[in-house]
Amino acid sequence: MTTPSLPSTAVLRDVVARALAEDLGHGDITTEVLFSEPIAATGTAVAEERDGLVVAGVAVAREVFAQVDPSLRLTARLGDGQHAEAGSAILTVHGDGRSLLRGERVALNFLQRLSGIATLTSRFCEAVRGFPVKIVDTRKTTPGLRALEKWAVALGGGSNHRFGLADGLLIKDNHLALAAAWPALAGPALTQACRKARERAPHGLKLEVEAQTLGDVRAALDGGADIILLDNMDVPAIRKAVELIKGRALIEVSGGVTLANVRDLAAAGPDLISVGALTHSAPAVNLSLDIVPDRGRRSRARS
């Protein structure tokens, strides 16, 4: 497998700058009052999840520390997309310890969230191993972090659905509800909508349609849909739909997908299973950043 491309430098720079502005405000008061001079030190990010995790965000952490202090030097111990055992080092950063303290939280916030997404995605991919099906993400991403979160999904082995409303045609139930306002519909609204879309859409985009019943599936095939999204159907219904479609369109399954039911859904034969939880509900993984001054960690005096 190949490493997915990182979001563009401009996106990365902007997202990181905002996160730092938010956390640093007009300065790191605690560090300023304690340390007036630079202190050479090394920080190490360590995986603290018992079952390990899939790393995502080293490239973001690199940008965080670079913005805090361009003289810091970051070394990746594990690349984005690699598995980290519990206790293993993910990266080290070397330089002024005060700068490490300033960047620590923001770097960890990115790493924990993105690795959480990559790790959860890898679990879903693992769960469907052996079936010719792709796990794909949705538009249910954190506002402002879509590019990074879709990258994390790819690092975890998933595939990306359309990025936003501009780069994919997907007719959903709310579109059909509005189609009720069309004058004089001959035949199912869904078929009409498909035909209208095919006629007017940019020529490079395939047409995807959400179907809630087998009747919808038939209407979609009549309308010439390239992809049919089976929304919230149970396994028997999915099997019937697969049979009905017989390769005439790609099949996506969506709605209520969990680690518990994803293998059964995969066995029913769809080409794609989309999972909103990959990005809207992945718990953060546990990571720490340990900082040690270069002349060695003195044993701290304690009473």
Add this chain to the structure above:
Amino acid sequence: MTTPSLPSTAVLRDVVARALAEDLGHGDITTEVLFSEPIAATGTAVAEERDGLVVAGVAVAREVFAQVDPSLRLTARLGDGQHAEAGSAILTVHGDGRSLLRGERVALNFLQRLSGIATLTSRFCEAVRGFPVKIVDTRKTTPGLRALEKWAVALGGGSNHRFGLADGLLIKDNHLALAAAWPALAGPALTQACRKARERAPHGLKLEVEAQTLGDVRAALDGGADIILLDNMDVPAIRKAVELIKGRALIEVSGGVTLANVRDLAAAGPDLISVGALTHSAPAVNLSLDIVPDRGRRSRARS
């Protein structure tokens, strides 16, 4: 209880604008190819969580729809901070159905995430009911959404810790690690650090110190700490620390706090319990936005 203040208009406007830019890109292709004329319609956001949820984000959804189309009219059915039963309507938006489709996903992404945080916070607050302790958040927030997420915590009944590095003094283990590089320390580094901070810090900020052992607690008291954060201590250790401190400092408990153990931790007597999971791992709540054209939802033709 009173409703916490919404983040400033400027922050709200900016966060929403970025989220819309991300999702809308150069346009909502599907809606454009299907509908060339305005269609009067009404959208209703409905709570889909079996156990209900605490609403957070109506004010954000209002900004989303206003930016998409200023002629849309949003009516709050429930206010931010209120409990929504499963199936109840949270808000309705009225206007051109095409604009509703354009704003739908972004509005829901905000509502689902923020309500997820408020709902989880309210569970923690419920769990410690009866104890004189506050549930507080941390800096482990989503990059770019700190102000909104801390607002959601407050809506759920929690209290806010410092916003960032600039508005609170908190000496943590990594600061003490660096203090090992100080010359000639007489007595515990932690005590020295407290004294240094008290002398040089802005006069309006209290001094908080992280303690990992009872020795650390004593050193913090010697140094004149105003607040002592007991990090990752178990309940017996917390009890001893509470006894040792005897009201001379505020006590915050932190590390590995879950809904399962939070009541026991509260019973040990701290003033504050901080919970990173409130913001870094709250699952999104389930919400839908149902759109109906004003001339009534026609029964959709199905084969």
Add this chain to the structure above:
Amino acid sequence: MTTPSLPSTAVLRDVVARALAEDLGHGDITTEVLFSEPIAATGTAVAEERDGLVVAGVAVAREVFAQVDPSLRLTARLGDGQHAEAGSAILTVHGDGRSLLRGERVALNFLQRLSGIATLTSRFCEAVRGFPVKIVDTRKTTPGLRALEKWAVALGGGSNHRFGLADGLLIKDNHLALAAAWPALAGPALTQACRKARERAPHGLKLEVEAQTLGDVRAALDGGADIILLDNMDVPAIRKAVELIKGRALIEVSGGVTLANVRDLAAAGPDLISVGALTHSAPAVNLSLDIVPDRGRRSRARS
């Protein structure tokens, strides 16, 4: 036909703000020294092209004048996408004459360029009338104005190709040149590239491939291309390619298309003809903005 959607409010606002900042700088010195008080006046934008023009940019002019002075009132006499005869009024703006002077040049700069594009596009569409072919634009747009220029193409009757690199798959000669670096290619690079793209690309995008020879066309069909772009082929070659493809893929013709040869190209049977000149070389149309104070234009005293 239906009116294409205007670019998003956010894009419009930003593009106009930059244009005004550029032209107004720290103020309109001439107007300031001449007029200290408001002067009620009306400005009328008039088409000055002998053969008329297709209007594009009224919505942009509206934003320009709104940003200069929110109290101005703009009335569209002709809608975007309509034909304006020579001498006909396109819009009027009423309010403080000083504000009209401040917005005049920027409003005209947008209107003249965008109407130029719409007008040229309409000539190309007219030239192929009767053939089942679409005139489409390219990515050869003015840096910073892509959304507006693609909108102008649509207003002129053209269709839009992909917006940018993110929403369309198009394998071009430079991709194939790099594919030479691939190890051990069995069969044509073009076929390999198609297969690789089909396997890894987002499932909602069709695959388009540039072909320079009939051999390329065959390789593209073997690779499963959905759309084949015939680059710089002459009419006989296009005819052969059309015959070879026989409906198995959409056919786009590109390269050196002019008003002189476009009808012959259309007659050869492609589905799409893309024309870079629509956006990179459309001459601006002639427009004027005449301003008259409300108490009537006094005959100017002349010696």
Add this chain to the structure above:
Amino acid sequence: MTTPSLPSTAVLRDVVARALAEDLGHGDITTEVLFSEPIAATGTAVAEERDGLVVAGVAVAREVFAQVDPSLRLTARLGDGQHAEAGSAILTVHGDGRSLLRGERVALNFLQRLSGIATLTSRFCEAVRGFPVKIVDTRKTTPGLRALEKWAVALGGGSNHRFGLADGLLIKDNHLALAAAWPALAGPALTQACRKARERAPHGLKLEVEAQTLGDVRAALDGGADIILLDNMDVPAIRKAVELIKGRALIEVSGGVTLANVRDLAAAGPDLISVGALTHSAPAVNLSLDIVPDRGRRSRARS
């Protein structure tokens, strides 16, 4: 002759960043699916205009490629302002071929437009060779690109008129139309306006006035204008105006200037001829960017 100064780094960086954001969006899908690893390659921009062209925009292309990938190395083969024969190389860029593909279109869009302006300007300058007259630009520039376009005019041998409304005094017909609202004007409005402007304007700016008749010219001289713009006058009228003015003011000719009539206008004796078409209607020149992988272009396999 000397090379005009490039627009400031800040302007350049901003304009380029916007152009790249527009074209790259959330990524170059085609390149990403085809190439997972870096491929050392060299791109060469070649002039494809039969009659050659004046190069403008190498400095912009340098910024484009630097923003796409700072490790790319650009070498200018011809400097901005130099003449390029058909087929000659303008610049080469070396580095990861995927980055070359990402920056290609944006770099070319700038180079083609700016070189188009410089080339057209050089034709106008050539046409008036031998006369002591300057070809100057106007404010009829592309919104957002004024600084770059005025730079291109200078590279083509033209001179720059005022940048915007803030750095020049120019009383036009629309100002005089509003002056009709002034109370009790003794003498021509144009003379009054000149006097008012001289009295109140910043002391460092000369006063320019648009004249449409010889009467206007006399009124402008009475008002003390420093520069008189003869608007849309024919050659005999210009000759009379030149005679009337006799060196008491600079003379600018404007309106309907073409390559066909510019030499006759120059012969009539003005100091300046301003040409809106330099920036609003210059056709883009033809340029290509050929990319070759470093291990040599393999002959592409074809059936």
Add this chain to the structure above:
Amino acid sequence: MTTPSLPSTAVLRDVVARALAEDLGHGDITTEVLFSEPIAATGTAVAEERDGLVVAGVAVAREVFAQVDPSLRLTARLGDGQHAEAGSAILTVHGDGRSLLRGERVALNFLQRLSGIATLTSRFCEAVRGFPVKIVDTRKTTPGLRALEKWAVALGGGSNHRFGLADGLLIKDNHLALAAAWPALAGPALTQACRKARERAPHGLKLEVEAQTLGDVRAALDGGADIILLDNMDVPAIRKAVELIKGRALIEVSGGVTLANVRDLAAAGPDLISVGALTHSAPAVNLSLDIVPDRGRRSRARS
């Protein structure tokens, strides 16, 4: 006299937004903890300077309060540019008292600084009353506030010098120092510089030159300077220069100008006196904002 134009809405909006972001950060903690509900109240800005002041900044305060809370209503009691007696009300703002508290400091910071500049300028203008000389500002303004500060100078009765480096030609001693690097200068560098500038500069700008000796003045006249700036000359030298120039150029006096010596300088006959202190050293004037809740100020209970 007429009221100078306010800086553009865009500039005003931006400058105010930054000032508010700086002061409000993530919220007005004190007001939030004290007041959970709106409190109708009225704030009145009062002049607290014994000798009165010239008002500047009411328009800015209006923008401040509008950004803080669009429902606030501001009424100007005195216009920008008017004199305020000690104790007189300048403006009132009515609405939610919490919003008044949030905007108070930023509004006052603008009003105090800008009124300080207008007031000092009016003193200088008063001091030269009767002489045909203008008091003008310099580029020695507060970074980020130039447009507002130059507006305040105009409100105080002064005139504006060039806005920045782009809208005026001014050859200073540092230019001449660099001219020493020119090859083979025949005659004074200053004369050469003037000639070079006249030949190459935009045709709408006058040429100003700094002179430190009478020799410089002669060289400037030889070079055709339109304006001569007498830098740091004493009164007798200025008189000689005035005599030498005899109306062939405008004369500006600069350097070490104070309220104590400005009348003597004016008496020596220059056209303009420029004063850096107007903007770089004007002390803020004293203003207060008194807030009273609408149900009347209750006498505060005191022990």
Add this chain to the structure above:
Amino acid sequence: MTTPSLPSTAVLRDVVARALAEDLGHGDITTEVLFSEPIAATGTAVAEERDGLVVAGVAVAREVFAQVDPSLRLTARLGDGQHAEAGSAILTVHGDGRSLLRGERVALNFLQRLSGIATLTSRFCEAVRGFPVKIVDTRKTTPGLRALEKWAVALGGGSNHRFGLADGLLIKDNHLALAAAWPALAGPALTQACRKARERAPHGLKLEVEAQTLGDVRAALDGGADIILLDNMDVPAIRKAVELIKGRALIEVSGGVTLANVRDLAAAGPDLISVGALTHSAPAVNLSLDIVPDRGRRSRARS
């Protein structure tokens, strides 16, 4: 003493970019017309204040010149916070003389203002030497420059009060005026306000209250204030308040503090004296930047 931390790189970069945009606009016309080629030169910033000054802003000047031209090399002769004798060099910059001219004014504007603040602060600190009291700043800073101005105060030996409304609790008279609208107050509003604030405020902030009478002081102590601000009290009143408080709260004195009365105020025993004039009325110090081309300053030819 230690050097206070510079404001963050992001703040510095942004503030400087805006200042340069303001001054440079679309270019330095004078320099461009005079010099077409680079001229190696050195600029030296020299203190021109008879009594010397405290340097503040070298780090800002470094950013200014770096943004103008990254190839310039700046060497600090004196560090920020050091005393500069009259006539001493503060910094030198080496590189293309044209770039020095472009950055000169902006660099000096920052240096003169910030050094003015540091110098005035050092005078206040000197005046209270021997008393255990800190001189602190206020929120009366220049809009947009707060971070830099508070840094300059620290460089002059002062301490920083809260940065803005978000990082400090300070109940002022206008809060109490609004408290009059509270229902049913038992006891002084000030005491009630203190209690309300202590209950609801973030746990890490101390509570400061403004007192105008001794009664207010008692009410504040009853309410548990941590810091009491004695507003506009005379020396005898301050002495009584100090006696009354007896170490139970920190004491800040404010209002009408001048170099003439500050020592008497200090002698009365407060912990802090806050001085608005440090930032709102510090006069700029005199500095010059002398530029010399590297081949030596030629003696300028004079008649």
